[in-house]
Amino acid sequence: MHSAAILVGSGVTLAVLLLFAALGELIAEQAGTLNISVEAMMLAGAYAAGAAAHAAGSPAAGVPAGIAAGAAVAFVQANLSHRARLDQFVVGLVLVILVQGVTSFLIGTTNLAAVPSAENIRIPGLASVPVVGGALFNQPWPFYAIYLLLPAVGWGLYRTRWGLELRASGENPRAARVSGVNVGRRRRGAIYLCGLLSGYAGAFLTIGIVGAVSEGMTAGSGYIAIAAVLLGGWSVRGTVIACAVFGAVQGAAVALPSLGVTVNSQLLTAAPYLVVLALTPLIARRRSQPAALGLPM
């Protein structure tokens, strides 16, 4: 295969993986929650999808299981941080540690080294477009949800009453409450959506990319998704671009050795984090972040 196509292929797949989680995180952050537990949601989703696909012998069973696991984590996060009013950050961190522990433990007791993975679906015609065709239109079937999801999130956040209330809850919760918005409910709802999407991302990772379950397999993807939202300036378009950048860098790390190019692999692995760190001063200056991000009601 053409070397450019290999690079683009692995880049796009990883970018879309990040994007599923990052769109969820974007919704949660728009409503005012800096949702650290997105990493836990992804990991839970990845494990549950693998276990379910293995048990059922079919990758299709993995998707609902992954979504359900993400939602379960979201349930704890949402209710402890926006009903019981514990510090959202503390709750998120505890959930990450707990889910890492539970999944590692369960992986140690069951053999999920190979789980059924989703088959590629090739869209005729479009997939033959040079360079990008294969990357965008010849992918495992869970991939294609992104084409529906992307416009749906944009529409929901910016063109509906619900989206307006949600963003108001993240921007000025007191004003929102005075105007009759149930801030707690909007914030919890946003976290639930984040759980669904991140759980889906985890399922996509297991049955669409890796085809196996291993300890700590998300390896910080959730945190990169958070970084993508920050870097993208809390907009859908910016988040897509940031995910594309991270996906390209990670894809390069995967694909370059097979192309015979030697770049220091530690540098490549660290690259997404270094890019964000280098850009954070610019983001901080732009001040486009939801004003009440991370603050309790």
Add this chain to the structure above:
Amino acid sequence: MRSQRVSRVILSGALLVVAVTAAFLLSMALIALTGGSAISAASAMLQGSVESTASLMTSLQRATPLLLVAIGTVVAGRAGLINVGQEGQVLVGAVAGTAFGLYVLGSGWPGQVGTLLAAALGGAVWAGIAAVLRTWAQVNETVSTLLLNFVAIQLVYFLVSQRYLLQAPPGSQAISRSLPAPDDLPNFVQGTGYALTSGFIIAVLLALVVAGLLKRSRFGFDLRVLGLNEQSADTFGIRRNRVLITSLMFSGATAGLAGGVLLSVSPGGVTPTSSANYGWDGLLVALVANYQPLTIIPVALGFGIIRAGSDFVVATGVNATIAYVFEGLIALAVLLPAVILRRQVWALRLAGVTEPSAEAPEPAQPAASARPAASSGGSPGVSIPPAAAETSRERPHA
């Protein structure tokens, strides 16, 4: 009012015991569900952590890095900084200490002290990156310290996989050469079959000193003012940036020191996973202790007991990662009593409330932000904001 407070303390203590017991039972249930023997795992846990002097010493040993990490976390937290980069700071500390021991001075007590200081310096510098980003460019330290963790892993990976830097001789693995004198901290307690290195004593003393300084010193005052309100810090003439940088770097230094202490506990070279979650768990200790400098000592001991016990559980054929399950559940368990107590206050409030509005889960939060309409009424029936109800029942009559 006093008896009310006492009963609250008793209630929260009882709730804590119930919650921790529930966490323990849940962990054991998980072991049983996955085909292990919960009973033998539980007895192994006790055997490995508290049953004998030797196992108690192991628990203290495990608690030492956790306590060190938590001390710094508390200091940064008092200044309003949320440092979540401990895991990376521990790792950088461990590698900095190793580099010092290998290239500068590895033996004798100057070598030991130098190794620890180099480790602390390494952690401080690593946290310093976030401190500089925060003061120069207003970059949120939570985000930057989080990201630096991942950079630290790759940095250490690089350092210990290059022969000309720190890599151990037999070739291809990512592990550093070990220090010339591996068991480099002098023992504080030593008996047949057990020993406790002085690292634990250093950690406890440091915790006590920091608690005293936070409470009594000018710097502690500056920290608290800054943490409570940045504007009033300016009014007090506090040099904001200096306090921010100092406290965040101090936090990095204690985490780095924890990495240095780890070198003596587990000799045999640094790897990219040498920090072994000590950073995250130390952060958890500080959070569970609600950033109280004295409370972190017992909490760190508790987590040390869990770690030591879980290491022993492995012998019964149960995966060692049960420790992380248990720690996560414990942390959740410790958070829950606060929720239940708050509910109790709501219940009190609702019982005396006449206003029907109460979509109860969202009461106005800060007690001080007066609710004039309600409190000026002064009748016994008015609602009491939750925080006020906790501290003084007389106040609404003002």
